Amino acid sequence: xxxxxxxxxxxxxxxxxxxxxxxxxxxxxxxxxxxxxxxxxxxxxxxxxxxxxxxxxxxxxxxxxxxxxxxxxxxxxxxxxxxxxxxxxxxxxxxxxxxxxxxxxxxxxxxxxxxxxxxxxxxxxxxxxxxxxxxxxxxxxxxxxxxxxxxxxxxxxxxxxxxxxxxxxxxxxxxxxxxxxxxxxxxxxxxxxxxxxxxxxxxxxxxxxxxxxxxxxxxxxxxxxxxxxxxxxxxxxxxxxxxxxxxxxxxxxxxxxxxxxxxxxxxxxxxxxxxxxxxxxxxxxxxxxxxxxxxxxxxxxxxxxxxxxxxxxxxxxxxxxxxxxxxxxxxxxxx
Amino acid sequence: xxxxxxxxxxxxxxxxxxxxxxxxxxxxxxxxxxxxxxxxxxxxxxxxxxxxxxxxxxxxxxxxxxxxxxxxxxxxxxxxxxxxxxxxxxxxxxxxxxxxxxxxxxxxxxxxxxxxxxxxxxxxxxxxxxxxxxxxxxxxxxxxxxxxxxxxxxxxxxxxxxxxxxxxxxxxxxxxxxxxxxxxxxxxxxxxxxxxxxxxxxxxxxxxxxxxxxxxxxxxxxxxxxxxxxxxxxxxxxxxxxxxxxxxxxxxxxxxxxxxxxxxxxxxxxxxxxxxxxxxxxxxxxxxxxxxxxxxxxxxxxxxxxxxxxxxxxxxxxxxxxxxxxxxxxxxxxx
DNA sequence: GCTAGCACTCTGTGTTCCCGAGTGCCAAGT
DNA sequence: ACTTGGCACTCGGGAACACAGAGTGCTAGC
Numbered sequence: 001x002x003x004x005x006x007x008x009x010x011x012x013x014x015x016x017x018x019x020x021x022x023x024x025x026x027x028x029x030x031x032x033x034x035x036x037x038x039x040x041x042x043x044x045x046x047x048x049x050x051x052x053x054x055x056x057x058x059x060x061x062x063x064x065x066x067x068x069x070x071x072x073x074x075x076x077x078x079x080x081x082x083x084x085x086x087x088x089x090x091x092x093x094x095x096x097x098x099x100x101x102x103x104x105x106x107x108x109x110x111x112x113x114x115x116x117x118x119x120x121x122x123x124x125x126x127x128x129x130x131x132x133x134x135x136x137x138x139x140x141x142x143x144x145x146x147x148x149x150x151x152x153x154x155x156x157x158x159x160x161x162x163x164x165x166x167x168x169x170x171x172x173x174x175x176x177x178x179x180x181x182x183x184x185x186x187x188x189x190x191x192x193x194x195x196x197x198x199x200x201x202x203x204x205x206x207x208x209x210x211x212x213x214x215x216x217x218x219x220x221x222x223x224x225x226x227x228x229x230x231x232x233x234x235x236x237x238x239x240x241x242x243x244x245x246x247x248x249x250x251x252x253x254x255x256x257x258x259x260x261x262x263x264x265x266x267x268x269x270x271x272x273x274x275x276x277x278x279x280x281x282x283x284x285x286x287x288x289x290x291x292x293x294x295x296x297x298x299x300x301x302x303x304x305x306x307x308x309x310x311x312x313x314x315x316x317x318x319x320x321x322x323x324x325x326x327x328x329x330x331x332x333x334x335x
Numbered sequence: 336x337x338x339x340x341x342x343x344x345x346x347x348x349x350x351x352x353x354x355x356x357x358x359x360x361x362x363x364x365x366x367x368x369x370x371x372x373x374x375x376x377x378x379x380x381x382x383x384x385x386x387x388x389x390x391x392x393x394x395x396x397x398x399x400x401x402x403x404x405x406x407x408x409x410x411x412x413x414x415x416x417x418x419x420x421x422x423x424x425x426x427x428x429x430x431x432x433x434x435x436x437x438x439x440x441x442x443x444x445x446x447x448x449x450x451x452x453x454x455x456x457x458x459x460x461x462x463x464x465x466x467x468x469x470x471x472x473x474x475x476x477x478x479x480x481x482x483x484x485x486x487x488x489x490x491x492x493x494x495x496x497x498x499x500x501x502x503x504x505x506x507x508x509x510x511x512x513x514x515x516x517x518x519x520x521x522x523x524x525x526x527x528x529x530x531x532x533x534x535x536x537x538x539x540x541x542x543x544x545x546x547x548x549x550x551x552x553x554x555x556x557x558x559x560x561x562x563x564x565x566x567x568x569x570x571x572x573x574x575x576x577x578x579x580x581x582x583x584x585x586x587x588x589x590x591x592x593x594x595x596x597x598x599x600x601x602x603x604x605x606x607x608x609x610x611x612x613x614x615x616x617x618x619x620x621x622x623x624x625x626x627x628x629x630x631x632x633x634x635x636x637x638x639x640x641x642x643x644x645x646x647x648x649x650x651x652x653x654x655x656x657x658x659x660x661x662x663x664x665x666x667x668x669x670x
Numbered sequence: 671g672c673t674a675g676c677a678c679t680c681t682g683t684g685t686t687c688c689c690g691a692g693t694g695c696c697a698a699g700t
Numbered sequence: 701a702c703t704t705g706g707c708a709c710t711c712g713g714g715a716a717c718a719c720a721g722a723g724t725g726c727t728a729g730c
Binding site: 100101111134135137139141147149151153157159160161233234235236238239240246247248251252254255 | 435436469470472474476482484486488492494495496568569570571573574575581582583586587589590
């Protein structure tokens with residue numbers, strides 16, 4: 001049904017349309033790409049492609065435009081991910097290397113990706129799931145209050161102010177801290193609940209109410225932050241692009257963590273480079289998303305990607321996303 | 336020059352234009368507001384107001400539109416800040432009360448403000464300047480690395496991973512931590528530099544290189560975070576509005592910390608509710624900014640506000656900004 | 671199976687025309 | 701001296717219209 005030439009025509013249509021943003025006609029196609037056939041022949045192929053649903057025309061007597069299905073075929077079979085230039089790679093590396101902490105890594109990554117792709121970049125904070133406890137700190141604020149600080153090996157720091165049920169003096173807090181660290185140091189976050197389960201029983205009776213309060217806050221912190229924060233950058237790049245769905249919807253989605261999370265992709269194939277085109281997306285039918293997992297080695301941490309109009313340069317975008325993911329994974333592994 | 340009635344006409348023009356988004360003509364004015372004079376008289380007044388530069392007409396044979404100068408007069412002399420409804424106040428209070436930490440307070444505040452005003456809300460993180468050190472923690476990561484965690488009384492936590500010049504065992508780290516806390520606990524951040532100046536000398540010679548490294552990172556952390564992070568929310572509200580300057584410029588400014596900072600206002604009058612209209616802004620000529628300081632009592636912490644088109648409902652917006660600032664100040668004071 | 675030619679169908683653009691809103695000015699009224 | 705009604709003028713925006721150009725589908729020939 002789709003011979004070699006028809007595929008070449010589809011590829012040419014996608015490439016031309018992406019670069020010109022105008023429906024592309026048979027004549028221009030036959031000229032610009034050396035297809036070695038006449039416009040009339042191209043027209044026949046286009047008719048076939050339209051029949052199959054890969055392209056469509058906005059109105060009679062206009063050129064053709066790829067459909068979501070057309071883009072899908074293009075991405076799957078007709079294009080190759082375009083690697084970045086050496087200069088770009090170097091720029092990424094030096095830019096990311098300057099990060100001072102995890103927050104900074106994420107911020108730099110999202111900006112970098114936005115600038116590189118000229119799209120909206122989205123980065124999910126690494127999840128704590130696979131992290132291990134590096135240190136637990138209890139800081140007395142006054143007689144009835146302590147601050148709990150949890151530091152993980154990924155450089156993440158969580159803090160909570162805790163209201164205690166009764167006055168507790170500093171030496172008791174210090175003791176509890178020592179016990180906590182002895183129990184948890186180096187342990188995976190997911191194993192924390194079972195490790196602390198019997199902890200109150202190992203303490204003097206009078207410390208138990210406070211310990212109980214503190215532990216419940218600790219556990220709460222773990223589950224609450226399980227689904228992580230997501231940040232974005234490059235919203236200004238939306239101003240030029242035209243979305244079939246309103247610009248407003250896109251901006252709203254960007255500020256809605258839950259929606260963003262679903263767009264980035266459920267974690268069914270966490271590490272793969274995935275492309276979702278137009279109507280393949282759960283919300284935001286008019287946009288495409290190129291995303292991939294990142295993180296160090298088998299310790300898959302989170303996802304990042306970009307969001308843009310379906311009419312985007314997929315090979316280049318995919319190359320940029322993949323490259324950035326690799327570099328940021330490296331950085332995270334090293335720290 | 337500007338008698339009572341001319342001012343009333345200006346007020347009416349601003350109010351009508353804000354609510355209808357259409358140039359307002361003499362006839363409609365005379366009808367809708369009971370000015371008790373004929374359209375012809377209103378026309379004369381309008382001519383005078385235009386002469387003075389308070390209003391202008393987009394083209395001949397169109398109604399009048401307020402100029403920046405007109406809005407300025409309106410804000411300064413013709414309007415009263417509109418207080419929020421009791422229901423809104425209660426909503427604010429309960430929404431902010433649910434915050435678990437400083438990050439959460441800021442996030443909630445910015446969203447709340449965006450929703451309340453239907454504009455873009457901008458919130459600066461509280462600065463550390465007036466904060467005091469609550470606790471300094473040094474966590475050994477391995478022989479050559481420690482993590483520095485700085486906790487302030489405002490609930491802010493800063494962390495940095497430090498590469499040491501030589502191997503240092505844990506007991507030495509513990510000792511250094513004890514010394515640091517003894518020196519700094521409860522001290523204002525601004526006094527930290529002088530307090531640690533002679534600290535290396537009080538240590539055994541072999542610890543000095545490491546201590547020196549750690550201290551320099553500590554000081555660096557303080558100055559780097561001096562000008563603080565700024566977050567925004569409600570970008571989707573821009574989609575409806577039409578800016579004279581491009582939407583793109585606004586979105587770019589929002590992601591540029593430095594620009595945002597300047598827009599929020601230099602700290603010359605840190606606590607006042609300030610309004611900057613159109614061309615009064617350093618960048619972004621087409622937008623207005625309503626901002627105010629917030630923080631607990633005399634310990635002025637930071638600024639927050641909203642950004643929108645010059646054609647905005649100033650009384651309502653000012654009311655919302657002021658109210659949110661008060662509530663968030665309360666919350667911060669309590670924690 | 672490819673190509674050339676041709677008739678057809680649109681969109682987008684430029685032109686013209688006209689309506690109506692709104693103004694500025696003037697002369698009359700209070 | 702201010703206000704008011706009247707009136708001519710201006711200009712933007714919409715409707716109607718024609719037209720050129722791009723692009724297509726179809727058919728007949730190579």
